[in-house]
Amino acid sequence: MSDHQTQTGAGRVGQVKEITSLSNPVIKDIRALSMKKHRDETGTFLAEGLKLVIDAIELSWAIRTLIYAKGQRGKAQVEKIAALTVARGGLVLEVTDKVLTAITRRDNPQAVIAVFESRVTALDAVRLKPDETWVALDRVRDPGNLGTIIRTADAAGAAGVMLIGDTVDPFSTETVRATMGSIFAVPLVRTSEKEFLAWSKKTSPLLVGSHLKGSVDYRTIGYKGQPVVLLMGNEQAGLPETLADACGKLARIPQAGRADSLNLAIATGVMLFEARRHCLDLGDPAP
Structure with a gap:
């Protein structure tokens, strides 16, 4: 290991470890x-x-370590975030491509990676507001699905994503990759089923569950004027009866083809954008 000094327009910013x-x-x-x-x-x-x-840095996430490939030395953006990392007490590492490949477990790794502190919101800290939409996920097991849902929640302007029970880790490498950066923009809540049921009973949002036995077309629900929580079940089992019974509405997405179900991330996206359309009063698209 050796040290060299990074230089920026602001001058010397501190030690960079070369590994x-x-x-x-x-x-x-x-x-x-x-x-x-x-x-x-x-x-x-x-x-x-x-x-x-x-x-992540612009959104004030705490950075512990910045790691970049040797070939990135001297590039303006990399030097800038290196200076910010040091200023915030983080470590900066300049590494070989071999080291980057080993860290990321990819043959063609990104040239810049970083270690951040995790951030999770407590369920009791959630303050519901009219016309906002949360997504609640029960025991989602696929990191790609979870990452795509977080990305979709960001795109749709959802207030956040609640993870119920034994849901896959949102901070796994696979999930973070699938969010395409939205992991840093969408508040995440972790909770048990018991805590979620108690919270929803106390706060009384419109709880809309996606269910194979759903009796209401998801497009006909009146989402506007109240906080909405879209409750989506496990990829294989769907919602358990304990959660389905707590819903104010059980919704279905009409389907015309031979497929008997939709991928969880797709179904969540379909319902979420419809709920947001109502809540934001966007109306129908112009002709």
């Missing part, structure tokens, strides 16, 4: 973030890509 060995303990610690246990113990996770890292 070429996979056996370096700092690199070993970062590589261990592929395991949920280590993410939970450290309260950190890995994000890949210059744009994602810049977005």
Whole structure:
């Protein structure tokens, strides 16, 4: 390991560690973030890509470590975020392509990656407002689905995503990749089924569940004028009866083809954009 100084328009900003060995303990610690246990113990996770890292820093997420490929040295944006990382007490590492490949487990890794502190909102801290929409997910198991739903929630202007029970880790590398940066823009809540049921009873949002036995066309529900929570079930089992019984409306998405169901992320997107259309009073598109 060796040190060199980064230079920016603001002058010298601090030490940058140059690492070429996979056996370096700092690199070993970062590589261990592929395991949920280590993410939970450290309260950190890995994000890949210059744009994602810049977005996270602009949104005031706490950066622990910035890692970039040697070829990125001297590039204005990289030097800028390196200076910001040091200013915020983080570590900056310049590494070889071999080290980046080992960290990301990809043959063509992003040239800039970073370790951030995880951020989760407590359920009791959620203050519902009229015409806002939350997505609640029960025991979602696929990281790609979860990441796509978080990205879709961001695009639709949802207030946040609630993760009920044994839902896949939103800070896993696969989920973070699938969010395309929206992990930093969408509030996340983790809760148990019991806590969620007690909270929804106390706060009384319009709880709309997607259910195979749903008796209401999702387009006919009056979403406007109240806080809405769209409750989506597990990919295989759907919503359990305990959650379905708590819903004010059970909705279905009419289908015309031979498929008997939709992918969870697609179904969530369809319902979410319809709810947002009502709540924002966007009306029908102009001809």
